[in-house]
């Protein structure tokens with residue numbers, strides 16, 4: 001078949017690809033999908049794209065056609081010693097901790113490279129381990145690389161690479177572990193022997209691929225970014241189950257667990273972010289801390305609600321509904337129905353977080369706090385209400401109390417970007433500039449589109465005389481502020497309008513550049 005398939009066929013193909021591989025293609029990639037569909041149905045001599053799609057949808061897991069599709073649909077970009085910060089965190093923090101944890105039971109240290117592509121990542125891990133622990137007993141170390149694309153795994157097994165794959169490899173390591181043969185660089189067989197490879201699809205609930213509590217460390221970098229949200233969630237849940245308690249997870253630079261899992265503790269060392277699975281005791285303590293109603297799939301934290309909302313009114317409505325659900329009051333007046341609100345008895349109004357938000361918008365912070373205090377106890381303990389309390393207290397300059405509220409939010413939702421930002425303001429106020437910067441950086445890692453922490457970091461850098469840092473952060477704030485959600489600006493903008501914040505950032509940047 002040489003004709004391009006119909007739009008409906010391409011949409012069906014997109015759904016099949018998502019179901020079989022977890023890969024999500026957005027609307028801008030439909031032409032690419034159409035071309036793959038055309039080629040594959042022609043190659044497999046199916047009379048129509050429709051019949052090809054029917055066949056692919058029901059193929060068994062290891063079918064050759066699925067392997068051919070994986071080869072065409074996956075992005076396999078990788079290279080040796082990618083993100084060296086993560087490798088430093090591995091050797092200096094993770095390895096010593098995991099080796100101590102293993103001391104008593106002599107089990108090998110196990111690392112999984114999930115989505116290992118042509119092997120550069122697991123082989124880099126092996127070289128890193130040998131470098132870090134020269135007297136390492138290699139039998140006590142297991143590294144497994146898994147990928148859905150059999151063709152890249154064949155390349156991994158050959159262990160012969162181009163110069164390009166070694167573009168970030170330190171010269172000394174290149175000399176020690178690679179031998180040139182023609183235009184190829186051959187990896188030392190002793191490093192090759194430390195790694196095994198297996199074909200596997202991360203979205204399969206396969207007990208062989210995901211044995212319970214097996215691994216000390218999982219590297220799954222630059223893989224989940226290609227998946228849809230539900231698939232990401234499922235894969236992270238499986239990684240959590242295959243990790244030992246206290247085991248570590250490394251994601252790619254642009255990937256976070258925000259909105260995906262609360263089962264990990266966020267770590268920030270060596271200039272990089274990674275995660276540690278909570279130990280059973282930590283998980284139990286957390287379960288108590290978030291015992292109903294705070295932790296539940298139905299509970300949406302305020303920042304997310306605000307981000308998802310199309311408008312401020314929508315954000316308020318959602319917040320109100322959420323608190324109403326918490327307080328178990330189904331029948332309540334919608335926010336915006338002013339007559340109903342005015343007529344409503346105080347008991348009905350008490351749960352209405354929308355009123356609190358509205359009072360805040362009018363800068364009636366004391367009223368907003370009073371309304372918040374009138375909420376039922378369980379609603380007041382929910383992360384969104386706590387975060388709102390922290391916002392209000394920050395606006396009133398009560399930063400000690402704001403910090404306590406933020407700390408509580410972070411106990412419940414460690415990956416809450418808004419709470420980290422407010423915490424940064426509180427820490428700076430307490431004179432802890434390093435702590436403030438740490439929280440700002442965490443907020444940015446969790447939500448790269450969040451403008452305010454960049455502005456805050458820029459202002460702090462300028463005060464500290466770090467003009468290069470100030471320049472970069474202020475420029476980033478100026479780029480992000482015009483796109484920042486109006487609702488989030490209202491929450492975190494300190495009472496300033498977008499234009500005022502932009503003018504402030506521009507004036508600061510001009511001063512920084514003028515002072516150089």
Ligand SMILES: C[S@@+](CC[C@H](N)C(=O)[O-])C[C@H]1O[C@@H](n2cnc3c(N)ncnc32)[C@H](O)[C@@H]1O
Nearest residue numbers: 021074076078115117147148149201202221222
């Ligand atoms: C961009 S590469 C990342 C390689 C390496 N982790 C790194 O960061 O350099 C992504 C890899 O994930 C693999 N992958 C994508 N979907 C997968 C799935 N459902 N199961 C297993 N591997 C998958 C791709 O085949 C590809 O080799």
